Amino acid sequence: MRSALVIGTGLIGTSAAQALARRGVTVHLADHDPEQARTAAALGAGTSEPPAGPVDLCVVAVPPAHVAATLAEEMRRGSARGYLDVASVKGGPRRELESLGLDLAPYIGTHPMSGRERSGPLAASADLFEGRPWVLTPTRDTDTEVLNLALELVALCRAVPVVMxxxxxxxxxxxxxxxxxxxxxxxxxxxxxxxxxxxxxxxxxxxxxxxxxxxxxxxxxxxxxxxxxxxxxxxxxxxxxxxxxxxxxxxxxxxxxxxxxxxxxxxxxxxxxxxxxxxxxxxxxxxAPAVYEIVAVLIDDQPGQLARIFADAERAGVNVEDVRIEHATGQQAGLVQLMVEPQAAPGLAAGLRERGWSLRQ
Known part of the structure; x- marks a missing residue:
């Protein structure tokens, strides 16, 4: 994949564009709000200038209600070799495209299982999809080349393909x-x-x-x-x-x-x-889900506290599997819950106490 057109520069579209641009793909951005496309471009997601000709892949990242119409317009225009959408529903857009009488060989529905509470290009991140499932819904009509383009997109975004x-x-x-x-x-x-x-x-x-x-x-x-x-x-x-x-x-x-x-x-x-x-x-x-032991550490709400505690865990030779932070009400302090393998918990607790940390049960 050398070039892509991303239509819709919200959280998902901009994040995918940033991931592609970071890995050398020439990305063109389009949005019903040109200012939003320019914002995404300024964030390193590509260029808001239209492509001179057909691109390798057209990624439609618009709301589900507009997916079929947007795809139909781009497919009739011949904007790309392959087309996909990233909407969170798949059956409806496919049936709408079928009802329009379009050849669906160059199309595949997809859905990256990743997101945030905030939306828009300013919330985007090239790492948003890393390690996350990315669903692909090919049909018997889907061209192999288009499936391969979709798989390449998933790989460039560091996601994990799941076919459904x-x-x-x-x-x-x-x-x-x-x-x-x-x-x-x-x-x-x-x-x-x-x-x-x-x-x-x-x-x-x-x-x-x-x-x-x-x-x-x-x-x-x-x-x-x-x-x-x-x-x-x-x-x-x-x-x-x-x-x-x-x-x-x-x-x-x-x-x-x-x-x-x-x-x-x-x-x-x-x-x-x-x-x-x-x-x-x-x-x-x-x-499979693992059962971890929690080592709870009281910390002050000051710069560098988390970095120190992770460094001290490393010195104790313990890998922190997960972490949660619970902030104290009305105080500039909180509890950091370090989740570790059960056999590692005693050593971590002892190591942290030696370095002056206050632990809680």
Missing amino acids: DADAHDRAVALVSHMPHLVASMVAARLENAEEAAVRLCGQGIRDVTRIAASDPRMWIDILSANPGPVADLLAELATDLDEAVTALRGLQSADESKRQGGVTGVEGVLRRGNAGQARVPGKHGS
Whole structure:
């Protein structure tokens, strides 16, 4: 791949363009807002000047509702040897293109499973896709050359290719992305009118659950409008679970011993099913989930503290597998939770204490 045209310079389009440009591909940028394309160009994503002729690959990174129309326009224009989109739904755009009577041999649907709470070119990063799954949904009509161009794009972005059927992809992202986003928003909405005293008690748990609720609602309306059926089905199943949980909790309130015991059984069932589902979430590098020991260290909110603690962990000969930071309420301090292999935890704790760190249980 020597040249590419990226249409849509939001988070995903600009990030992909930056990754391609960094690795020597000549990237041309286009957007319905020319100023946004110029911003992406200034960030090293390519040039906002149109290409002189057909490019190797046209990457359409526009909202799902506009994917088919944009692809159809570029394919009729002959803008590239191959065409792909990066929308978060795949079945709808493909069916729209089929209804337009287009030859789909030069097209492949794709979806990089990566993103951020912020959108737009200023949130972009050439490393956004590194190590992340990038779904490809070829059909029997997809030209081999186009599939190879898509695989090259994934490789240049340092992502991991995953081949799926388009409709199976849409059901999967409804489960692991679209439905969780709505649930996170519903939980976060409980905080909108909550008493300030309650909100001040927010800890890492509520932050983890509501983090993705900070995303742009307009972008998510586009996404959910393109995949409403599978998401609605999942929410209906969740609503049944919620009704059962409410009944179980009411049972715990009851003076009737049998109802209380039924409540205990019902709540325990929910929690155990949650344990089983969470255990299926892939771990580091996509491997089976691992159980880590947490070494919690109290740090001041000052420059260089994290660098020091990682350097001291290295001196102790311990690889930190994961890390979380929980900030203290009303204090310039916090807890850094270093997650390590269980057998490494005692040595890390001893090494950090020797270097003056204060550990917490």
